[in-house]
Amino acid sequence: MELRGVIRTDREMSDGRTIRYYDSKVTERNAVDKRPKEEQPGIGELRFDPLVNEWIAISAHRQNRIFLPPKELCPLCPTTSDELLTEIPETDYEVVVFDNKSPSLRPPLGDNALPDYAGPETDEGKAIGKCEVIVFNSDHGQSFCDLSETQVRTLLEAWRDRTYELSKEPFIRHIAPFENRGEEIGVTLHHPHGQIYAYSYLPPRVEKMLAAAKRYKHEFGRVLFDEIVKREIADKVRIVCQNEHWIAYVPYAARYPYEIHVAPIAPVADLTELTSEQCDSYPKIALEVMKRLDGVYGVPMAYIAAWHQAPVREGRDLLRLHWQITSVRRAPGKLKYLAGSESAMGAFIMDVTPEQSAAQLREVKL
Numbered sequence: 001m002e003l004r005g006v007i008r009t010d011r012e013m014s015d016g017r018t019i020r021y022y023d024s025k026v027t028e029r030n031a032v033d034k035r036p037k038e039e040q041p042g043i044g045e046l047r048f049d050p051l052v053n054e055w056i057a058i059s060a061h062r063q064n065r066i067f068l069p070p071k072e073l074c075p076l077c078p079t080t081s082d083e084l085l086t087e088i089p090e091t092d093y094e095v096v097v098f099d100n101k102s103p104s105l106r107p108p109l110g111d112n113a114l115p116d117y118a119g120p121e122t123d124e125g126k127a128i129g130k131c132e133v134i135v136f137n138s139d140h141g142q143s144f145c146d147l148s149e150t151q152v153r154t155l156l157e158a159w160r161d162r163t164y165e166l167s168k169e170p171f172i173r174h175i176a177p178f179e180n181r182g183e184e185i186g187v188t189l190h191h192p193h194g195q196i197y198a199y200s201y202l203p204p205r206v207e208k209m210l211a212a213a214k215r216y217k218h219e220f221g222r223v224l225f226d227e228i229v230k231r232e233i234a235d236k237v238r239i240v241c242q243n244e245h246w247i248a249y250v251p252y253a254a255r256y257p258y259e260i261h262v263a264p265i266a267p268v269a270d271l272t273e274l275t276s277e278q279c280d281s282y283p284k285i286a287l288e289v290m291k292r293l294d295g296v297y298g299v300p301m302a303y304i305a306a307w308h309q310a311p312v313r314e315g316r317d318l319l320r321l322h323w324q325i326t327s328v329r330r331a332p333g334k335l336k337y338l339a340g341s342e343s344a345m346g347a348f349i350m351d352v353t354p355e356q357s358a359a360q361l362r363e364v365k366l
């Protein structure tokens with residue numbers, strides 16, 4: 001895949017991990033990681049939960065991760081003095097992606113096949129995959145919604161490039177870039193950043209979406225997601241905003257007080273398939289959506305923003321790219337907790353109608 005308007009420079013970190021700089025203009029990236037070499041933790045296990053047919057990655061070494069450090073100790077800030085050598089050796093950067101220091105999933109050393117199904121007797125597997133950290137901006141105090149359109153465009157190109165590169169790995173089946181924002185949902189670092197999880201198995205939600213898309217295709221001969229977007233365009237009431245190439249809407253059966261799906265109007269399977277025009281018009285709608293979200297209560301909204309893409313090698317003609325933003329905030333100072341019905345039963349109950357939620361988002365004065 002050719003990068004559009006962005007240059008990538010790969011460097012090796014002291015412990016052998018790779019850091020990739022994505023720049024919108026030619027910039028020399030030759031700062032050296034001066035930290036001592038560190039032993040990397042081993043690969044975790046993958047255990048099969050036969051009650052629901054789901055894989056659970058167990059990576060016990062992650063308990064010691066750094067938790068909400070003050071700005072002076074932030075590992076995602078640029079390295080500005082020898083006193084604090086961060087993950088990023090350069091004194092400034094635009095967007096960087098590096099291999100996670102405590103990954104839940106790791107590339108395999110040998111065999112990468114999943115164990116065969118045997119109900120409760122299913123063998124333990126290895127937590128194979130890849131976890132990367134993507135830092136949106138060198139400025140510690142900013143958020144996604146503070147980025148300029150050019151910065152979001154660079155970020156999108158980095159997501160696209162990582163999807164393309166990770167898709168080439170034979171052990172990767174699904175790639176999910178996402179961002180968690182807000183302490184309410186367990187963010188451990190304030191610096192604006194996201195993660196890229198590349199799984200060696202289909203995550204449960206993707207498996208479910210694929211089954212739903214297959215059923216619809218079988219019964220109605222069409223691609224489910226395309227029909228959903230058509231319906232949202234026809235219904236209008238749940239649209240939050242749109243432009244020539246993208247539409248943002250609250251889904252008809254949203255699960256969270258604020259849930260927005262942002263999708264290209266001309267469907268594509270994944271980030272790598274976006275046209276230049278689609279890429280160039282993404283920053284505007286992405287920033288508008290995030291500003292509307294923050295505008296609802298006038299306080300930064302905690303959210304999870306995740307890219308849903310078609311899996312790497314299956315369901316490519318059935319699943320479509322979209323960006324799903326969900327927030328558990330339901331009022332200032334009030335969060336929706338996933339309690340009994342949602343957590344124990346997986347049955348969501350919504351206190352507001354998706355139409356009300358969409359209207360609130362539309363009415364925010366930007």
Ligand SMILES: [Zn+2]
Pocket residue numbers: 071074075076077139140191
């Ligand atoms: Zn920072």
